[in-house]
Amino acid sequence: MKKLLITSALAMSAMTVGTGAFAQDIFALVPKNMNNPFFDQARDGCKKAEAESNGAFVCEYIGPGEHGGGDEQVQIVMDLIARGDVKGLGVSPSNAAAMAVAAQAAKDAGIPFITWDSDLLDPTLRTAYIGTHNYEIGVNLAKLAMEIKPDGGTVCIQSGGAAAANHNERMQGIRDTLGAMSGTTSPGERLTGQNGWTEADGCPLYTDDDFPKSVQQFEDFMAANPDVDAFLPTGGFPQFVPDANRAAVEPYKDQIASGELALVVADTLPVQIDQMKEGFSAGQVGQRPFQMGYEVMNAFAKMAAGGEPPADPTYTGLDVCTPETADTCIAQ
Structure with a gap:
């Protein structure tokens, strides 16, 4: 009887953890490569949005270790689609033409696909673009x-x-x-x-x-x-x-x-x-990569809650700097 109670308790605990895990949406932010300080800032924006959501969603930052021809990045996105638990894909395509296959797969699976930093050649394959003009x-x-x-x-x-x-x-x-x-x-x-x-x-x-x-x-x-x-x-x-x-x-x-x-x-x-x-x-x-990562996550969260997709395109602005304006040129 004691063994049965322990087993039942473990089962209930597993169900509780599982329920919590499934209740927490997973949104992926996929850079061209992960050894780039530019994309590090996008990751930080993504994580800030996650923290502000109070556990409503997780920002999964994942991409190739090094920049390549785009094949590895496409495979990473295809794997995320196949997992079945990712509710939004934010991708900066290394190879716009190659990424079209993954974007179509996401569309077929009903997963919102937002491009950021870099866009696809065919805008009908994604939900919106968030990033620089x-x-x-x-x-x-x-x-x-x-x-x-x-x-x-x-x-x-x-x-x-x-x-x-x-x-x-x-x-x-x-x-x-x-x-x-x-x-x-x-x-x-x-x-x-x-x-x-x-x-x-x-x-x-x-x-x-x-x-x-x-x-x-x-x-x-x-x-x-x-x-x-x-x-x-x-x-x-x-x-x-x-x-x-x-x-x-x-x-x-x-x-x-x-x-x-x-x-x-x-x-x-x-x-x-x-x-x-x-x-x-x-x-x-x-550019403003921090803002890109932040806005992509919040766009997914809004859509997951039944809201409208973001405006397409959503431009995040530019900062033009010279040595004379170095201390004041970056938007706060």
């Missing part, structure tokens, strides 16, 4: 470069991945703005003298979000093209390895300070603003 990042990078080099010149664009929709949209914004063009499609038309701007041979450079590779690309390119007028990374790749980046940019600090070289970089994380203040860039155009 990526084209505007490129526009503002170009505007800063044009303020420094009003007569144009030779430019090299350094991008993340050729299949990343967000970086292609930023490149389009750069090219359209520098070249005074309109009506192009992503990633824009290569600059061959439009409005005084020409893209250097061998550019754009593709880093595949490999930070040491991005620094090496800068060193190799600058050694071969010492007279380039502008170097524009569409992400913070080289600055995310600050010691290596400082060593690589140090020989060009005088050119940056004099306006001879317009080195303007995307993103405004603290480690990047520090480098700009030290003279290792002439400007930064930043």
